[in-house]
Amino acid sequence: MAAGTYTAQMSVSRWAGRWRLYVALLGEPSSQWPEYEFDGDVVPTVAARSRALNKLGYAFTDGPEWTWTEDSAVPDDAASPVLLIASATVREAGP
Template structure:
């Protein structure tokens, strides 16, 4: 069975669109597989996220669910805009 890794999704600060990316340890961030959703600020559905992961060559692992984390653009500033980051455990899809 393939090793599990983390996929995350957040709104891109440059485009304002949701971006899904697969976190590959030891690989430069610029080389992580990523997928930009075209619908803008609307949160992609679970089915849309699944299709995006499949397009990148990954799939959900059994029994996992998306977990949401809240962070801010400026740490320790309660007035700073909030950013939401979703994460889930994935594995490479069978080829």
């Protein structure tokens, strides 16, 4: 990852059932990471994700391209519900 870039991730909160977007700041506790929670349980559009990132003070580096990864709620359990996690490279937005 280039200097001055960060990873934004989006996943469904298991507790609230809503999509949340956050920017992972290495070296900082996750409780300090900028976070945005979307209304409803529908996957947010790319435009909605972009607006949320802007509200957090970040912007995409090379366009709004997201990579999706599957994870599981219970590791090593093939019957566990699938968790989808999206990620994109972002940078701090200018003034």
